[in-house]
Amino acid sequence: MTTEFPDPSTGFADLSGSTALVTGAGSGIGFACAKRLAAAGCLVHVLDHDERAATAAANEVDGRTHVLDLREDSGVTRLPTEVDILVNNAGIQHVAPIQEFPTDVFTQIQQVMVTAPFLLMRHCLPHMYERKWGRIVNISSVHGVRASAGKSAYVAAKHALEGLNKVAALEGGPHGVTSNCVEPGYVRTPLLEGQLAAQARENGIPEHEVADRVFLRHSAIKRLIEPDEVATVVGWLCGPGSDYLTGASIPIDGAWTAR
Template sequence: MTTDSGAEPARTAELSGTTALVTGAASGIGYACAARLAAAGCSVHLADLDRPAVLRAASELDGHPHAVDLTEETALGQLPAEVDILVNNAGIQHVAPIHEFPTEVFTRIQHLMVTVPFLLIRHCLPHMYARGWGRVLNISSVHGLRASPNKSAYVAAKHALEGLSKVTALEGARYGVTSNCVDPGYVRTPLLEGQLAAQAETNGITEDEVADRVFLQHSAIKRLIEPEEVAAVVGWLCGPGSDHLTGTSVPIDGAWTAH
């Protein structure tokens, strides 16, 4: 895994002796977070629905793979509870106006992106409390702070995740556990690149034009965010000097939320 500058994450030992669990870790933001934490000395557990991809990712990072469907009740039993750093990243998207939005899809998105983080936080907090140190990182979105049409389920889920993160921060403070949301704008992930290509073909314009007109219209910085840039913030929130940074949201949005 490389950063946008082409360099691998710098190897350090600042998180040596800690264990991390990252969901949605086979690619994109999740993989970048797992790589960043592994480079800092963490023993990293990678969870993802895509079995071949998570096995490959774990092999690359010398991590521990877990091919699981997090929406299944039995999934938690396959994941470790002795986790010092939890990164809730797994998510899906569906775009449709509210009056056409399938109820079962809305429900599944809430389950994966709100209930599953709650269950995983509950699963891991006892170990963090016992140790007297822990980090909960919830990969939210600018849509946890702002709304867009046709994304009712995603926006609702991310807003709920923001609230869950703040409650976790309040309850965990006395035990040395912090909880924060990281709120990126549009990130260059395989999913987004597929959307760029599809819209470019449909509209007869270049992918750069799609990015500028659709995805970056609210951003003052006119380029997509790289997954490694999100991972760098996650690493910072786990590192030295972060003890008092809790219960907040860190926008990585090119000044989108400054409007």
């Protein structure tokens, strides 16, 4: 497949005729990615466990709605196989010390953030290989290369996703398929907002101080990342000029990992 260089009036590559599948696309980073890819001409399959959010997002991007809880793997095989761009974004979080961490929650987080991306790759790669072109973008995190106390499951899952990404890149390269991770720091999303109370308890501080004292403590840029900023990098990875970039992990962390 060939892609045209971005239209200077929009900044988007022309991905017309391509089909994308974005998980966790009902809100946050996933929704921003769905909008970016739709603006580039993709037909976007919007997948989320929240039917109302998935439907609203799909309507906005003129896409297709898929309601699926990725904690269960039985529904993956019912998804479309003709997918050229796969964005593995769905994630869940739970904050607790290891000795208090519920084992069932630990397992669920691995299912959503490691097993589901594997199953989706397995499902979509045959089509990409047949076309000799494909893009896998895995929304990892700075926690794919760093750790934070209280986040054993999330950190373990993101580290595992980074490894899966590298294998997909090695296997996909001869077939024209790239696989890359995007590693944001703290992004302004519902998932982040859901951590405020837990982080306040964990650190013994008021909720309104969590952003500055916890989330942005290691970042040289003292603000949260916006979902559209992550989606811009995802869009670039799917467009021209990125054909030789694969197996990489791209930090969007305000220099957190530069320390």
